[in-house]
Amino acid sequence: MSEIAARTLARMFERMSEVIEAEKDHLSELDGAIGDGDHGITMSIGFKAVTTALAGMNLETASPSDVMSTAASGFLDAVGASTGPLYATGFRRAAQALSGRDTLDLPACRDMLTAISEGIRDRGKAQRGDKTMLDVWLPAAEAATVAVANNLSRPAFWEAVETAAENGAAATATMIATKGRAARLRERSLGHADPGAVSAAALIKAIASLQP
Template sequence: MADNAARQLSRMFYRISIAIEAGKDHLSDLDGAIGDADHGITMSLGFMAVNAELAKLNLDDTLPSEVLTAAASAFLDAVGASTGPLYATAFRRAAQALKQEDCLSSTGQAAIVEAMTTGIMERGKGQRGDKTMLDAWIPATEAAASARARAASS
């Protein structure tokens, strides 16, 4: 069985789900300092829904953009409040950035992170320093762009 880009993305979502599940109480505790203390539970539900949806796909015949589109719909269906639409928008933007590509090149990987960050910024009307998830996503985007530039120059 080939380890294609769709399988790699599916495995990534599975690993994210495991990490979120392991840290959901801590995430909820952190959220409780400024919010309603449900972020860990919300993220866990969202990524479990993504994994359930991806399990229905034939990953041998699925483009990476289709994986991200399925993830967007599943996350939005499972998670309300602001987190659902923010991540759904992020995943949809990432899908658009990949279009019909069938691999995950370093350029494509950077494009995913950049598109997700842009989607979150536009949907949430946020920016760096607002004490939101963008304070993590923006530096991740900068690191991805830097890595892409290093790869292009070598």
């Protein structure tokens, strides 16, 4: 049923783009406080480019891995910025993880989340606690791993993932940035949530709402 999984992924990216449009101004404002004020714009451009790229695919024949690869390139070419290489690397790694798979069962979702978070980590060389999007993606992937190990139901799986993501985003407000533009702020970054973490949580929430 590769059509269905590919379609689901494409729908997932559409939903992600919608949620980013809705949060765009808020994300730019968060970035204005500790960065350069463009995070909403870059994410918006990126996910619009992804949906455009996916619209050009034949989802009847494409594999989930193909969808992920196409999303990665679409995002990267359109965005640049910090988020381009980070998400593109994450999505590419997810394409590898999904390679040869036809269904998006919970282990596949876990592997996808893990691959995205590892791709972001390897590209950006950040660690947990550095006050970046990683502080959302890593705990979300961990929650997914635990959920699969504990045989949680689909709704419970996504609830656990979403909660981990939300907690991670909220926690960034208590962290001192050491990576990215906010790193130069040090103590002055305290009290401000990281825009990339907030957008990551919004993306994960969008995925969870579909319960793929």
